[in-house]
Amino acid sequence: MLLADIGNTHFHIYDGKKVEHLPYAEAIGKYRGKSLQYISVNRDIEKQIGCIEGWKNVSDFMYIPGEYDTMGVDRKALCLSHDNGVFVDAGSAITVDVMERGIYKGGYIFPGIKAMLESYRRISPALEVPLDEHIDLTRLPLTTKGQISYGIIASIKALIEKHKDKKRLYFTGGDGKLLAGFFRDAIYDETLVFKGMMHTLQISEQ
Numbered sequence: 001m002l003l004a005d006i007g008n009t010h011f012h013i014y015d016g017k018k019v020e021h022l023p024y025a026e027a028i029g030k031y032r033g034k035s036l037q038y039i040s041v042n043r044d045i046e047k048q049i050g051c052i053e054g055w056k057n058v059s060d061f062m063y064i065p066g067e068y069d070t071m072g073v074d075r076k077a078l079c080l081s082h083d084n085g086v087f088v089d090a091g092s093a094i095t096v097d098v099m100e101r102g103i104y105k106g107g108y109i110f111p112g113i114k115a116m117l118e119s120y121r122r123i124s125p126a127l128e129v130p131l132d133e134h135i136d137l138t139r140l141p142l143t144t145k146g147q148i149s150y151g152i153i154a155s156i157k158a159l160i161e162k163h164k165d166k167k168r169l170y171f172t173g174g175d176g177k178l179l180a181g182f183f184r185d186a187i188y189d190e191t192l193v194f195k196g197m198m199h200t201l202q203i204s205e206q
Contacts (some may be wrong), residue, residue: 039059
C-alpha cells in the first residue's frame with residue numbers, strides 16, 4: 001500500500017519501507033497509475049489529483065477525540081500513531097501535540113527553525129547566522145551564532161519539557177532528528193504520520 005502525506009510544498013510518500021520526499025509535479029508523474037491513499041493539507045492540490053484513478057483522499061478518516069475544527073489532518077495522523085505521548089513535527093512550522101489515552105489534550109505551534117533564523121536576519125544583517133546544531137545548553141554562549149542558536153533551541157526545549165509530564169517524546173519532520181537530540185530518550189521516526197494513517201485505515205476496514 002502506498003501512502004502519501006501531501007504538505008504545502010512536497011509529497012511525502014511511504015511504501016512500507018522508506019519515505020520519499022518529492023515536489024508535486026515529480027510525485028504525480030512518478031506515481032500516477034499506481035494505487036495510493038493520501039491525506040492533504042493543501043486544498044488546491046485536489047484540483048490536480050482528485051481525478052487520478054487509483055488515488056483516494058482518506059483525510060476524513062483521520063479523527064481523534066478532542067480534536068478542534070481547524071486542526072491539520074497531518075497532525076491528527078501523527079497523534080493517531082500512539083495513544084499516549086508528546087508529538088513534535090518539526091518542519092516549516094513546529095507543532096507540538098499531547099495525547100493521553102487516545103484523547104487529544106491540546107498543543108501549540110512555533111515557527112520552524114528556518115523561519116526563526118530568517119526573522120533574526122530581517123532584524124539586522126549582523127544577526128544572519130547559521131544554526132549551531134551542537135549548541136551546549138548547559139552554559140550561556142559568547143558569540144552571536146551561539147546566542148541565537150541557544151535562544152531558539154532552549155526556548156523550544158523548555159516549553160516541550162514543561163508539558164512532557166513523564167510522557168514519551170516522539171519527533172518527526174525535517175528538523176525532528178536535530179531537536180530529538182536535545183532530549184533524553186526521545187524517539188525520532190519519520191514514519192509516524194504513516195503509522196497513524198495505517199492504524200486508522202485498518203480500523204475503518206473492520
